[in-house]
Amino acid sequence: MKKIIDILMTVLLPVLMAYSLLGKDIHEWAGVAMFLLFILHHVLNFKWHKNLFRGKYSGVRILGTTVNLLIFLLMLSLMASGIIMSHYVFPFLSIESGASLARTVHLVASYWCYVLTSVHLGLHGGMIMGMLRKAFRMEKASSKRRIMLHIAAALLSVYGIYAFVQRGLADYMLLRTEFVFFDFLEPLAFFFLDYLAIMALFVILGYYAAKLLTKAQAGTDKLFHRKRRK
Template sequence: MAILLPPLMAYSLLGEIAHEWLGIAMSALFILHHVLNRKWYGGLCKGRYSAVRLLGTVTDLLLLADMIALPVSGIMMSRHVFTVLNAGSGMALARTVHLLASYWGLVLMSFHAGLHGGAVMAMLRKRANGKSAARTMALRAFAVLLGLWGIFAFLRREIGSYLFLRNQFVFFDFNQPLLFFVADYIAVMVLFAMAGHYSAKLLKRQHS
């Protein structure tokens, strides 16, 4: 899903047909993800809610709502795959919902990934046969550089204006290579993943 996210954000550069099929793939993977993690629903009303668990649960529920809004609004706007289901009268509302859900989805999905960053890093260390101080420092330095690039890209791409609907029309520079656009959005994803990761670490320290 993380791999599909940047090209999905570049919909005008890839074309509508590619965007619709990528959106279908994203929705299918999201459904599969929830099927594989269905026990999460059964545990919602069980156990104590720490600050970290509360943050994760709120993020997950918001992301769930967002990922429902995306395909529904996308189907309503479809000009290729779901033309039979196209609801012409609701096109303006669907476009607004889809824009809002797309950019909040970018933030929430990245933040969600960051919240689970500790588990991912532990798995990677296990596969790499232990913890290396030099490797850890190198990875942290690389992450910081990507995060700084993410701040720059967030401002340059005016992502904040789309998150809060100050601008309802996304600008695409068709003279810029697709690779540059994707790289900027990957950096923004890393920025919000870092925000999630360090939010979880801070909350754990405060309650340890």
């Protein structure tokens, strides 16, 4: 159940980013679906909330918790602003005030949420890789295959950076512009290709950040134990 919800949420992310290309009605219903899945995700992962103030906070845990809390706040702001602007799902509410602010909040929050959710996926990259190996009965990657995977990740990241700059995501995230540009003549496949590359870029960044922090923590722990022995 958890895996299905996570997959559906991941699929919905780029779909939601294409709101003007797919139609505002589809965007609103997809947004409601995303929020319901998000609530379900948190209900099924209640242990995470329960253990929030328990145990040791390593570098990876601090980063992961910060990202998770930011996503939580962004999701709430997206749903609240989305309800205010709604024309298809919640038209009966007839909220007239605050539409301009809601639009700005929705714009900024959506792009930050896309980036941080991708980082969140990357932080769980090791676990995801383990599940894929188990599901497809894959053997542990050889050193040759690992090098190939690193090269593929580097190439994908380069294209992800290009797409991030080309699509102007930084401008939307930093509110340097309040209007999102969509090329309606562009094939939809190209749009999704770019946004999937951007997602991959931040997944990769999250994955390697987790690896580096884990290694750094292991080194610190080793040094601490050596000092204690002395």
